Amino acid sequence: MTEPDFDVAVVGAGPAGALTAYLLARDGHSVVLIDRGAAPGAKNLSGGVLYSRVLGQVFPDYLTQAPVERRITRNVVQFCTPDSAVGLDAWTGRLADPVNAVTVLRAKLDAWLAEQCEEVGAFAMSGVRVDELLTEPAPGTALGRRVIGVRAGDDELRAHVVVAADGVNSFLARSIGLRQAPATHQLAVGVKAVVELGAERIEDRFGVGADEGAAHAFVGDCTQGVAGGGFCYTNRESVSLGVVLRLDDLVASGRAASDVFEHYLAHPAVQRLVRGGTMVEYGSHLVAEGGLAMLGEIACDGMVVVGDAAGLTINSGLTVRGMDLAIGSGIAAAGAIHDALTSTDTSKAGLEGYRRRLFDGFVGQDLTTYAKAPAFLERPRTYVDYGPLLEEIMLAVFGLDTTPRRPMARVVRDALRASPVRTRDLVADAWAGVRAL
Amino acid sequence: MAERLALNHFETDEEHSHIEVDQERVRATGCGPTIVACCPARVYTAEPDGSLSVEYAACLECGTCLAVAAPGALRWHYPRGGFGVAFREG
């Protein structure tokens, strides 16, 4: 066998790949970090709220060193009808100290992460698309093949371990039959824009201080009833806003993804936040939504799969979490790969520590906790019926038009009677929600 | 849509399209309208003869079309390294 060029070849410089590469290079292993973007981050977008404690475990000074936009101190959730929004607004200083979540823009964050990798000796190759895995026969193993490197164009790079950190479409893990293409109910398409508003307008409109930010989530008419939701997160000078639409439901609705996005952007609840701003970018990206059920196989002989490529995203309905899980899986994978390289056993069995570390840490535990969330979110009422129901109730409370008031219990009962939501649906949804989330 | 996409930076690969349509499969399976609707960049247009035309240079590389297409209807892979959309914000 030819001597490998690197101990580890990481494909994909998103947070999952970058953290894996960083930790292994810091431990003295030779690491190449390959990304198809002209610069790391050029192909990536997210909503942008990074639950950042896990990043702080690796980069204690990230708040001052990394390109973070604002610290999230305010979370708002709104149920919408075409011309109303009823919501919950949670502001607490306890989210600011210690910092729990920050907004990020991926073109900047991923570039910074790749720089950190280079500083500890990893070799970063950008603008290089990996075309396929190099494998050799491995009789008696589940896949019958062992991964020994990657091919990009005419170049072949051999490594003891390949890390598939290539994101939600993960062609690498699919190519050797380790993972299947996800079903459409396990995927959502995110359509996102960045709108420049200026710091002063952001702070005034969102009611936040100079360094603070707000995360708004929208459910209901803002997605024209398609399962999913809208988001609007504050960056320093701009806001990130968009919709996340579950693919099976988008297909069933017959609606165009771009029309749903435009409808969302025009919604009065959204316009209140962004009017007068200038759109500077428009993008789209898939979100893995399957949760624990989507995890499946994440290691084989000579390769591990991390981050979105392993389906590691949790959508609780109110938050999309992927970047923190990507980072967590990178940490777990780096630890396991280090052990495997040290014991010179990089077979599937030698890399088993990855799954164990993943489930010992917050990633596996949270995936297990939220295992029922995807099924809960497939209950259709959230997206269609609750907005109008809540609007009716709030109108009865605040619409003081000199007619005599009805007692609150009657208001709710009458609103429920007029709504397609049945009391038992409400109880069932609430119970399922409590159990799933 | 053109106005939205004009905001982005694209490095178009003039030599290779990263999207190929199997027109026969699209017609046979009827998945054309779904592909057209789901693409956030409106890369696909349904032609009167039931085929799909493709404006690959506008692609945002999300992979949605491949995920909703009937198996075999599209040959879609990422553009060659360094080509395609380059987000400046993300």
Ligand SMILES: Cc1cc2nc3c(=O)[nH]c(=O)nc-3n(C[C@H](O)[C@H](O)[C@H](O)COP(=O)(O)OP(=O)(O)OC[C@H]3O[C@@H](n4cnc5c(N)ncnc54)[C@H](O)[C@@H]3O)c2cc1C
């Ligand atoms: C609209 C939207 C909103 C979201 N909101 C949030 C949020 O608010 N908070 C949150 O935590 N998460 C959010 N997520 C999820 C989050 O973005 C992902 O979970 C996260 O980016 C996963 O990181 P990753 O490193 O696994 O993969 P990615 O960030 O996707 O990185 C994969 C990398 O692999 C590279 N690559 C792929 N194939 C190849 C190849 N063949 N050769 C070379 N390079 C390759 C790509 O260029 C890319 O850089 C959101 C996602 C979307 C789409």
Ligand code: SF4
């Ligand atoms: S990858 Fe996304 S943007 Fe590109 S053609 Fe397919 S659906 Fe459209």
